[in-house]
Amino acid sequence: MSGVSENRNIVLGITGSIAAYKAAELARLFVSRGYTVRTIMTQSAQEFITPLTLQSVTGNVVMTDFWESAQPQNIEHIEIADWAHAIVVAPATADLVARMAHGLADTPLLATLLATRAPIVLAPAMNVNMFEHAATQENITVLRKRGIHFVDPEEGALACGWNGTGRLADPWEIFYNVRRYLAKGDMTGKRVLISTGPTREPIDPVRFISNRSSGKMGVALAQEAFVRGADVTLVHGPVSVKKVPDSVRRIPVTTAVEMHAAVLQEYGAEPYDVVIMAAAVADYRPKYVAEDKIKRREFKDRIEMVENPDILLDLGKQRKDSKRPVLVGFAVETGEIDELLEQARDKMKRKQTDLIIGNFASDAFDLDTNHVWMLDRTGRQEEVATTFKSRVANRILDAVLRL
Numbered sequence: 001m002s003g004v005s006e007n008r009n010i011v012l013g014i015t016g017s018i019a020a021y022k023a024a025e026l027a028r029l030f031v032s033r034g035y036t037v038r039t040i041m042t043q044s045a046q047e048f049i050t051p052l053t054l055q056s057v058t059g060n061v062v063m064t065d066f067w068e069s070a071q072p073q074n075i076e077h078i079e080i081a082d083w084a085h086a087i088v089v090a091p092a093t094a095d096l097v098a099r100m101a102h103g104l105a106d107t108p109l110l111a112t113l114l115a116t117r118a119p120i121v122l123a124p125a126m127n128v129n130m131f132e133h134a135a136t137q138e139n140i141t142v143l144r145k146r147g148i149h150f151v152d153p154e155e156g157a158l159a160c161g162w163n164g165t166g167r168l169a170d171p172w173e174i175f176y177n178v179r180r181y182l183a184k185g186d187m188t189g190k191r192v193l194i195s196t197g198p199t200r201e202p203i204d205p206v207r208f209i210s211n212r213s214s215g216k217m218g219v220a221l222a223q224e225a226f227v228r229g230a231d232v233t234l235v236h237g238p239v240s241v242k243k244v245p246d247s248v249r250r251i252p253v254t255t256a257v258e259m260h261a262a263v264l265q266e267y268g269a270e271p272y273d274v275v276i277m278a279a280a281v282a283d284y285r286p287k288y289v290a291e292d293k294i295k296r297r298e299f300k301d302r303i304e305m306v307e308n309p310d311i312l313l314d315l316g317k318q319r320k321d322s323k324r325p326v327l328v329g330f331a332v333e334t335g336e337i338d339e340l341l342e343q344a345r346d347k348m349k350r351k352q353t354d355l356i357i358g359n360f361a362s363d364a365f366d367l368d369t370n371h372v373w374m375l376d377r378t379g380r381q382e383e384v385a386t387t388f389k390s391r392v393a394n395r396i397l398d399a400v401l402r403l
């Protein structure tokens, strides 16, 4: 992925839990983002999902047995342990956690986990009582002390019929956490505040004014800043943030006035290093919100508009002449490139931002890709040709780190 240096060899360990089928989705996520994945399955895991599934998804032979492929010139579990940039076991059974805590090595997966120097991430999945059992909890504590990372299970309805903590974390959650351990962490310790999505300005109980922003650009910025080690807060309008890692703090808002209040309150409360305003905030809102549904024939006479507060302008004013936090804005236009660049430059000056990201509505709205121009206060101008928003996000974060 451009802009962020990340190691790319993943070993995926799968153990005997009902959640084993979700491992195929996790493997697919890594493969679709260009990682090379090699899988090791326990004997029990093969009762739940076949090696053929993982072989098909990853394009690599699955390791299941010590002895079948044993060759004197190639000790496979050592070779794979050395090859890995990270090992993730998802799902990890109570049994795997216990055996690992004791340093056992009687299966290919356990031997590889013992032999590797790569970071290890375990995503446990089990019945709530198995998870909460003192034995499991003590084993987890021992492993944490040894530097093993965990992506904690979720709370909810479990396949075994119980309710509680024990459900395998969402594959996206595991994906972003593993990537955080793989990346070089050039934003570690940095506090980043991001806004994203549209706002909704109510007219009456059934109608609102909004725009086509999907929030995907800001979500990508939050995901990638998290991967690079940052501490992220995301203020978002009504968009899906399901794929945002759990440790990103989310503040949901609806209207521009609410977004303004939430962003300025955060700005005043925490010493942020970077503030990126990617939300498409409505410039105007209806002056009055009708209590009852407005009748069709009354509609055009009833809507009077008033201007919304300007979040970026107020942030720029509050920051005064200080260079911190780095302030980033977005400018979306339709029309010609010259106009876009002029508008972007003008916006950077008026709102006193350090960086402005210019993009066209037709390239940006509701798409997984974007095409942007980055202009910074030093006069530097850089074009990022159409690519995935995750890549655009990393280029923006690179530009932020240069300032």
Ligand SMILES: Cc1cc2nc3c(=O)[nH]c(=O)nc-3n(C[C@H](O)[C@H](O)[C@H](O)COP(=O)(O)O)c2cc1C
Pocket: 014, 015, 016, 017, 018, 019, 042, 043, 044, 045, 092, 093, 094, 095, 096, 125, 126, 127, 130
């Ligand atoms: C239907 C079924 C579902 C199971 N689900 C889990 C589970 O979610 N988590 C767990 O820790 N063990 C679960 N087990 C028990 C493990 O499969 C068992 O402890 C096994 O020895 C684990 O071996 P492994 O860790 O080498 O894969 C389940 C067993 C069965 C029969």
